[in-house]
Structure formats: C-alpha cells, structure tokens
Amino acid sequence: MTKLATTKQITLSHIDKTYIVGEKPLHVLNDINLSIEAGEYISIMGPSGSGKSTLLNMIGLLDRVDNGSLVLEHTETSSLTEEQRAKLRRNSLGFIFQNFQLISRLTALENAELPLVLAGIDGSKRSKIVTKLFESLGLADRLQHLPKQLSGGQLQRVAIARAMVMSPKILLADEPTGNLDQKSGKEVVHVLEKLNLQGITLIMVTHDHELGARANRQLKMVDGVIVSDTSTCHEKGTKNEVA
Amino acid sequence: MKWRDSWRFSAQVLLRHKARTALLSFAVAIGVCSVLLLTSVGEGARHYVSKEFASLGSDVLIILPGKKETSGGSIPFYSTTPRDLTIQDAQAIKHLSSVKSVAPVILGTALVSHKNKSREVITIGSTQGFLHVRNLTLSHGRGFSQKSADLAESICIIGAQLKDDLFGRDKAMGQWLKIADRRYRVVGILEKRGESLGLDMSDMVIIPIRSAESLFNSPALFRILVGLKPLQDELVTQQRILSLIKKRHDDEEDITIISQNAMMSSFDKISNFLTIAIGVIASISLVVAGFLIMNVSYISVSKRQQEIGLLKAIGATANEVRIIFLTESALLICLGVCLGLTAGYTLTALFNQFIASFVLIIPWWAALASGLMSFIIGLLFTWLPAAKAASQDPVSAMRGN
Numbered sequence: 001m002t003k004l005a006t007t008k009q010i011t012l013s014h015i016d017k018t019y020i021v022g023e024k025p026l027h028v029l030n031d032i033n034l035s036i037e038a039g040e041y042i043s044i045m046g047p048s049g050s051g052k053s054t055l056l057n058m059i060g061l062l063d064r065v066d067n068g069s070l071v072l073e074h075t076e077t078s079s080l081t082e083e084q085r086a087k088l089r090r091n092s093l094g095f096i097f098q099n100f101q102l103i104s105r106l107t108a109l110e111n112a113e114l115p116l117v118l119a120g121i122d123g124s125k126r127s128k129i130v131t132k133l134f135e136s137l138g139l140a141d142r143l144q145h146l147p148k149q150l151s152g153g154q155l156q157r158v159a160i161a162r163a164m165v166m167s168p169k170i171l172l173a174d175e176p177t178g179n180l181d182q183k184s185g186k187e188v189v190h191v192l193e194k195l196n197l198q199g200i201t202l203i204m205v206t207h208d209h210e211l212g213a214r215a216n217r218q219l220k221m222v223d224g225v226i227v228s229d230t231s232t233c234h235e236k237g238t239k240n241e242v243a
Numbered sequence: 244m245k246w247r248d249s250w251r252f253s254a255q256v257l258l259r260h261k262a263r264t265a266l267l268s269f270a271v272a273i274g275v276c277s278v279l280l281l282t283s284v285g286e287g288a289r290h291y292v293s294k295e296f297a298s299l300g301s302d303v304l305i306i307l308p309g310k311k312e313t314s315g316g317s318i319p320f321y322s323t324t325p326r327d328l329t330i331q332d333a334q335a336i337k338h339l340s341s342v343k344s345v346a347p348v349i350l351g352t353a354l355v356s357h358k359n360k361s362r363e364v365i366t367i368g369s370t371q372g373f374l375h376v377r378n379l380t381l382s383h384g385r386g387f388s389q390k391s392a393d394l395a396e397s398i399c400i401i402g403a404q405l406k407d408d409l410f411g412r413d414k415a416m417g418q419w420l421k422i423a424d425r426r427y428r429v430v431g432i433l434e435k436r437g438e439s440l441g442l443d444m445s446d447m448v449i450i451p452i453r454s455a456e457s458l459f460n461s462p463a464l465f466r467i468l469v470g471l472k473p474l475q476d477e478l479v480t481q482q483r484i485l486s487l488i489k490k491r492h493d494d495e496e497d498i499t500i501i502s503q504n505a506m507m508s509s510f511d512k513i514s515n516f517l518t519i520a521i522g523v524i525a526s527i528s529l530v531v532a533g534f535l536i537m538n539v540s541y542i543s544v545s546k547r548q549q550e551i552g553l554l555k556a557i558g559a560t561a562n563e564v565r566i567i568f569l570t571e572s573a574l575l576i577c578l579g580v581c582l583g584l585t586a587g588y589t590l591t592a593l594f595n596q597f598i599a600s601f602v603l604i605i606p607w608w609a610a611l612a613s614g615l616m617s618f619i620i621g622l623l624f625t626w627l628p629a630a631k632a633a634s635q636d637p638v639s640a641m642r643g644n
Contacts, residue, residue: 062556062637083560090558101553101641105259115557117248162557 008071009170009201010036010059015068017054017224028054030224032068036203038169041196043215044205051224052205053174059203060093060172061085073169090115094163094200096192098175100155102147102162108134108154109143112161119166126165133161137191153184160191171195173204177211189214244563253571257578263543264575267536271579271621272586274529275613279587281525282609285518287602289511296507303376303503304481306336306467306488310497326492327463330452335491336467339483341475346373349455350465355448357409357420364405365447366422368455374400376470379444383416384431387451395453400431404445422448423458477502522609526616532579533620536572540628544568551632552640561633568629569622576621580614 015032018025028051036042044052057063058070061077070077073092077085102111109130116126134140137157147155156176163171173192177185189211196202206212213232220228244252257264308328333347349368354361367373371386382403391398399422406415406429415429427450436444456462471480481500489496544551554564587610591603 057638060556083562086555086558086560089556095556097641101549101556103550103553105255110255114554117252118244118554118557118559118563120245120248123248166558 008035009038009040009073010034011069011071012058013069013071015055015058015070016066017051017058017063018066028224029058029065032058032224032226034219034226034229036201038201039196039199040201040203041193041214041216042201042203042219043212043217044203044219044221045207045209045212046221050221052219052221054224055221056172056174056203056205059170060095061089090118091166092168092170094166094168094171096156096159096163096171096173096176098178100147100152100159100179102155102158104147107144107146108139108150108158108161111147112158112165114162115166129165130161133164137161151184152180153187156180156184156188157191160188160195164195168200170201170203173202175205175207177206177208185211244559244566249563249566249570250574252567253574256571257574263539264578267532267539267575268579268582270532270535271529271576271617272582274526274532275580275583275617276586276590277528278522278525278613278616279583279605279609280590280603282518282522283587283591283603283605285514285521286604286606286609289514289518290604291601292510292514293507296503296510302471302473302475302477304469304471304477304484305501305503306469306484307499307501308464308497310499326495326497328467328488328498329462329464330456332488332491333464333467335487336469336484339480339487341472341480341483342469343472344372344375344470346370346376346468346470347452347464348373348466348468349452349459349461349463351455351459353423353448353458355405355409355420355422357418360409361421362405362408365443366455366458367447367449368452368458369449370452372470373449373468376468377444379436380434381431382434384429386431391451393453394451395457396451397425397427397454398430398451399427400433400449401429402433402443402445402447403435404443405448406432408446422450425454425458427454477504518606518609522612526613529613529616529620532617533624536575536621537624537628540568540572540625541631543571544628544632547632548635548640548643551635552637552642555635555637556641564635565629565633568632569625572621572625572629573618576617580617583613583617584610 012032012034015029016027017029018027020026032055044055046052054063058065059072061072065078072088075088077088080088103114106114109127112130112133113126116129121129131140131143134143137160139154139157139161142150142154142158147158150158156179171192176188176192180188192202192204193214202215204211204215212218216232218228218230218232219226220230306328308326328347330347333345336342337345346369351366352363353366355364355366356362371388373379374381374386381400384400386400387396387398390396399420401409401415401420409415409420410418415432418429419426420429421427433444450458469480469484471477481502484500485496485498488498551564554567587605591605594603
C-alpha cells in the first residue's frame with residue numbers, strides 16, 4: 001500500500017464509471033474531480049439516477065472506478081487488492097444505509113460489534129466499546145434487543161453505532177433519514193452532526209433539500225457530473241459558489 | 244475474525260434455522276449411522292467366524308486324503324487316490340516331535356436310539372486326541388482311554404443336545420443306547436456349545452475309532468486332525484508329514500494338508516476386505532448428504548445476499564465470508580456426525596442386547612473414517628457455494644441482486 005503525501009483526506013481525479021445495462025453502456029460518473037478535507041460535512045444531492053449513490057460507493061471503496069484516481073487517507077486505492085480495500089473500509093470508513101442493514105437474528109449489541117468481530121477484537125473489549133457508544137446514543141437499555149423490537153430511529157442509531165465502533169475518520173451516509181419519520185430523522189441528523197463536530201468527515205447522500213442545506217458543503221449532481229459544489233459557512237451565513 | 248467468533252456467528256445462523264439444521268444433520272447422521280451399522284455387520288461376521296475357528300482349536304493341521312490338483316479348468320479339485328488314510332498313518336504322524344496330539348476321524352451318520360426315542364445323528368469315530376485337538380470339554384464322565392480305542396470298546400460320548408433329546412431329565416451316564424444295530428454305553432457328555440462352522444457339536448455322538456471302523460465297515464479315515472505343540476513352525480511340520488506319508492504310500496504324494504491358522508488368516512483378509520467394501524458402499528449416503536448440503540448452502544447464499552453484502556461493506560474480506568459459510572457447514576457436519584455416532588452405537592448396543600447369537604461390532608476405523616469422510620465431503624460440497632458468497636459484489640449483494 002503506497003502512502004501519498006497530501007493534505008486532502010479524499011481526492012478523486014477524473015473518475016469515470018460506466019455500467020453495461022443490457023447491451024448499452026450507461027455512464028454513471030463522468031470525469032469527477034473532488035477533494036475533501038478532514039472534518040468536512042458534505043451533502044450530495046441530485047435527482048434519482050444522477051450518480052450520487054455511485055459516487056458515495058466509490059468513495060467507500062464498495063465499487064471500483066473505471067478510470068481516474070481515488071486517494072483515500074493518503075492511499076491510492078486503484079491498485080489495492082480486494083483484501084486491502086476491505087481492510088481499509090473496515091478501519092477508515094463507517095457506513096450508514098437508508099434501510100439500516102441490520103442482521104435480524106443478531107441483537108443490537110451483536111449487530112453493532114460486527115466490525116470489531118471482523119477486526120478480531122476480544123469480546124470484553126468489544127462489549128465496552130459498544131456499551132459506551134450505545135450510552136452516548138441513548139440506547140443503553142436496548143443492547144439485547146433484536147432489530148424487530150426497535151423503532152426506526154433506534155435501528156438507525158444502532159447502525160450509526162456499528163459505523164462508529166472502529167472510530168473511523170470518515171462517515172458515509174446514504175439517505176440516512178430516508179426511512180424515518182420527521183422526528184426520528186432529526187434525531188439521527190443531530191447525532192451525525194455531533195460526530196462531525198468531533199472531527200469526523202461526514203459525507204451524506206440525500207434527497208431532502210432541507211437536510212442537504214445543513215451541510216457545510218453541498219454537492220449537486222446531474223447525469224453523473226457535479227454541477228455545483230457550494231461551501232456554506234453557517235457561522236458567518238455566507239455561501240461560496242465554486243462550480 | 245477470530246475462530247471463536249466465527250463459530251459463534253455460524254452457530255447463531257444454525258440456531259435461527261432450526262428445521263433446516265435438523266434436516267441436514269439428520270442426512271449426515273443417517274450416512275454415518277449406515278456406515279457404522281453395515282461395517283458392524285461385516286466386523287461381527289468376521290469376529291463370529293474367527294471365534295468359531297478358535298473354538299475348533301488353534302495350531303491345528305487337517306490332513307485330507309487325495310491331492311488338490313488343477314486340471315483344465317480353474318477350479319481345483321481333490322483327486323481320488325488309490326490309498327486311503329489309515330489309523331496307522333495317524334499313529335506314525337503322532338511320533339513326529341512337533342506334534343502334540345493326533346485325532347484320526349471316521350465320519351458317518353447313524354440312527355441313534357434310546358428306549359422309544361431315536362434320531363439320525365452325525366457319528367464320529369476318533370480317539371481321545373479328538374477332544375484335545377477340537378478344544379472339546381466334557382460336562383460329565385471321561386474320554387476314551389488308549390485301551391478303549393484299540394479294543395473297539397462299545398462306549399460313546401454324546402453331545403448335550405442329544406442327551407436332552409434322548410434322555411430328557413434322566414441320567415445318561417452309564418446308560419446304554421443303540422447306534423445302528425449296536426449297543427454303546429454312555430461314558431461322557433460334551434459340554435454345551437453351539438455350532439462350529441456348521442457342525443453342531445452338541446448334536447453328535449463320538450465312538451472309539453476302532454468301533455467306528457467296524458460300524459461303518461471301512462478302515463478309511465475321513466480326516467486326520469493334528470494338534471501342534473506350541474511355537475512350532477507349521478510349514479516345517481507340514482513338510483515332515485508330507486514326506487512321512489509319501490514314504491508310507493509308496494512314494495506317492497496323495498494327501499492335502501490344510502492349516503487352520505492359514506485358513507483363518509485367509510478368511511480374515513477376505514472378511515476385512517468385504518467389511519471395507521460394505522463401508523464404502525454405505526458411504527454413498529454420505530455423498531448424497533453432501534449434495535443436500537451443497538444445495539441448501541446455495542439457497543442460503545442467495546437468501547442471505549444482503550447479509551453478505553453488509554459484511555463485505557463493513558470490511559469482511561472474501562476469505563472471511565468463505566470461512567463463515569465453511570464454518571457453518573463444519574458445525575452442521577459436526578452435529579450430524581455426533582448424532583450418527585450416537586445412533587450407530589446405540590442401535591448396535593440394542594441389537595446386541597436382544598440378539599445374543601450374533602454380536603455387531605463397530606470397527607474403530609469405521610467410526611473414524613465416517614466422521615472424517617463426512618467432514619471432507621461436507622466441506623468440499625460447501626466450497627462452491629462459499630466461494631460464490633465470497634465473490635459477491637457488496638453493492639449488488641446489499642440490493643439483493
């Protein structure tokens with residue numbers, strides 16, 4: 001694994017991605033260039049099929065780029081093996097999905113500790129980490145509950161706990177409030193923003209303009225292209241159009 | 244991922260799908276159990292026949308009149324010989340240094356009767372040596388003396404069954420019975436023993452060799468049984484007997500010598516081979532169980548695509564996903580093997596409890612081999628579904644594609 005000297009946490013240069021649908025090529029990402037610094041709060045918005053989830057999957061190393069380069073945490077990822085990519089995902093990235101992606105037969109505690117299990121952390125240490133996280137997320141009394149016994153907001157908070165157990169530097173959220181009612185959605189966003197304030201880079205894909213507007217930096221995508229990259233300084237109330 | 248966590252993770256899956264787990268473990272258990280039961284029949288048969296041979300006495304040579312020859316076809320036959328084996332031949336063999344005892348045998352069937360009861364039984368003419376060579380013991384009375392053999396005394400030893408049939412609860416010792424048209428006094432009763440290689444020792448009568456000569460009106464011997472002294476080289480003794488008889492029969496080699504130990508060893512080899520063959524045939528059911536496991540594993544992989552996708556998304560390597568599925572299979576097989584072994588040993592114990600005449604014995608290697616084979620087959624047959632799971636793309640898997 002080659003470590004590159006760069007001040008950026010994530011750098012995407014000339015990224016292309018094409019899927020073959022039937023026999024026709026579908027260009028999902030076209031020449032994406034993006035740099036993200038540590039601790040940024042970014043929302044990616046755009047209509048369905050604009051490529052925002054694909055972009056998030058590329059940054060999350062869930063999918064491979066066709067062309068271009070993706071540097072994540074000073075590591076050029078295009079030359080990594082599947083095993084190296086999996087370990088980088090495990091150690092540096094946290095994922096939050098719209099439909100929570102919890103395993104129904106496992107308790108909340110067991111679901112949340114899965115990345116620690118994969119990393120080979122001891123049971124007692126795992127339990128301590130998860131319990132502490134659950135306390136901070138208001139889930140202390142839900143450790144032994146199965147997913148079917150939890151509300152939507154609680155399920156997403158368990159998923160956030162799972163994303164956070166490895167203390168990742170980057171949190172990737174794909175429509176984190178998409179399956180939640182307004183109140184639960186607000187709670188989840190509040191938790192994510194709190195994590196961002198602690199220095200974790202938060203990249204969130206959303207359809208919700210109100211939610212997207214809360215981010216310090218808002219990317220808008222249309223047809224696989226970033227059409228606008230807006231930085232907002234909430235404290236000062238200013239907006240910067242960069243694209 | 245630590246092994247302990249991998250086992251725990253897989254155990255949770257198996258506990259979650261109880262019916263599937265039970266059915267697949269039963270499939271493996273049936274395979275293991277059938278291997279155990281069938282090989283136990285083979286091993287039991289081998290043990291039974293070995294015991295029968297042993298009960299007839301070990302270190303025994305059997306001399307038959309006629310030479311085993313092959314002519315034309317592939318089946319060996321015993322040629323007829325102008326010279327019969329005689330009591331004198333037997334007496335000459337007795338003088339060899341490696342020979343412990345000799346029993347010349349004349350065999351026939353005769354009507355044996357006492358009062359109004361009668362029946363046709365095997366009648367053996369021999370000497371006291373017969374009891375020694377054939378490991379027979381008397382429950383009552385005595386054997387034949389040298390004098391009784393030489394003088395053709397009218398005495399007999401009867402089997403326990405024959406005693407019960409002819410005398411019932413009455414005392415048989417010292418009583419007279421008729422064999423054909425001659426009267427014999429019972430001087431001994433054989434101890435109860437079952438059949439030995441088809442010859443029911445409890446349903447026969449033994450008379451002195453000279454008496455049998457006269458009863459059947461033939462001096463020709465059916466066999467000469469030779470008991471060897473301990474630690475004697477059988478082959479050397481066989482050669483000595485061959486040259487002795489050859490000298491006595493005008494330089495003609497007209498006898499066949501069979502070694503009981505060699506027969507036993509040949510039978511042992513054949514029955515061992517048959518037991519293994521039976522085991523191999525029975526293990527086909529294990530292969531069938533393997534196919535079942537593969538089929539169900541494929542279904543499991545396609546049903547758990549989202550889970551596989553999630554595991555890969557949160558950092559599971561392809562190898563870790565593969566290990567999760569292989570561990571599940573290993574646990575399932577472990578359960579099946581334990582069930583199969585328990586069922587196999589319980590069923591054989593029950594059989595042995597109720598049927599005493601034939602003992603089922605599970606060979607140690609069958610238990611070991613069926614367990615090992617189950618693991619090898621199970622893991623081999625899960626390899627492809629596990630590899631399919633390991634190669635899943637996380638994004639499409641999470642979408643359930």
